[in-house]
Amino acid sequence: MSTSSQLHVAIVMDGNGRWAVERGLPRIAGHRQGAQAVHDIVAAAPGLGVTALTIFAFSTENWKRPPDEVSYILQLFVSMVTKWLPELISQHVRVRIIGDRAALPGDVSASVEAIEKRTAFCDGLHLNVALNYGGRAEILLAAKTFAAECAAGTAAPEDLTEDRFDSYLWLRGEVPPDIVVRTGAESRVSNFLLWEMAYAELFFLDVLWPDFTPATLDMIVHKFKSRNRRFGGS
Numbered sequence: 283m284s285t286s287s288q289l290h291v292a293i294v295m296d297g298n299g300r301w302a303v304e305r306g307l308p309r310i311a312g313h314r315q316g317a318q319a320v321h322d323i324v325a326a327a328p329g330l331g332v333t334a335l336t337i338f339a340f341s342t343e344n345w346k347r348p349p350d351e352v353s354y355i356l357q358l359f360v361s362m363v364t365k366w367l368p369e370l371i372s373q374h375v376r377v378r379i380i381g382d383r384a385a386l387p388g389d390v391s392a393s394v395e396a397i398e399k400r401t402a403f404c405d406g407l408h409l410n411v412a413l414n415y416g417g418r419a420e421i422l423l424a425a426k427t428f429a430a431e432c433a434a435g436t437a438a439p440e441d442l443t444e445d446r447f448d449s450y451l452w453l454r455g456e457v458p459p460d461i462v463v464r465t466g467a468e469s470r471v472s473n474f475l476l477w478e479m480a481y482a483e484l485f486f487l488d489v490l491w492p493d494f495t496p497a498t499l500d501m502i503v504h505k506f507k508s509r510n511r512r513f514g515g516s
């Protein structure tokens with residue numbers, strides 16, 4: 283559970299393709315506009331009290347898309363974040379990538395490392411970008427890591443606690459999300475942060491991701507503050 287001074291918002295950014303098709307544009311135009319929405323949300327988030335932002339940019343299932351679209355999304359991420367780096371650093375944004383980076387193309391994984399390295403000292407907003415991420419894959423990896431420690435004799439099954447399990451996750455060290463938003467008029471969590479979202483407040487919006495603005499985030503944060511979170515208590 284995060285403290286009252288921390289606010290972690292996680293977002294499934296859906297609807298880029300439909301945004302483009304509605305305008306008679308190729309789907310990639312929707313991704314490009316979606317990246318602009320990311321830029322604006324990152325800039326606005328700290329002013330709205332958001333201390334961590336985790337966004338779903340590419341899922342383990344997204345490899346099923348046409349190769350051109352896959353390659354466009356990955357390159358778009360790298361080129362945009364690389365272009366924004368001076369601005370991100372001046373805003374004190376620390377960027378971290380969560381997901382299976384071993385399966386990313388070599389140039390993407392090298393850029394990811396460079397982006398993380400250049401923002402590692404930033405002490406402002408935590409921007410976590412889920413890239414080749416799947417919630418089940420993350421849980422499986424944690425289970426395998428702990429099992430390997432048990433097999434090596436450095437841990438025993440009874441040592442496993444929720445905190446220790448957290449420490450094997452890609453999102454380790456981050457408070458769990460307080461808010462999970464999905465845009466694009468779908469009411470699914472789509473394999474996103476399955477372990478971490480246990481007590482998150484969920485918001486499903488009809489807005490397509492490229493139309494999501496800082497005002498939309500402001501509205502969500504206000505609604506969140508009016509919700510009564512009981513964490514299983516009465």
Ligand code: FPP
Nearest residue numbers: 295296297298299300316317320339359362
């Ligand atoms: C889902 O919309 C969106 C994605 C799979 C890609 C999200 C990527 C970005 C917003 C750009 C990432 C860039 C940065 C800088 C983080 P969809 O294509 O599934 O939309 P649809 O449901 O309307 O088809």
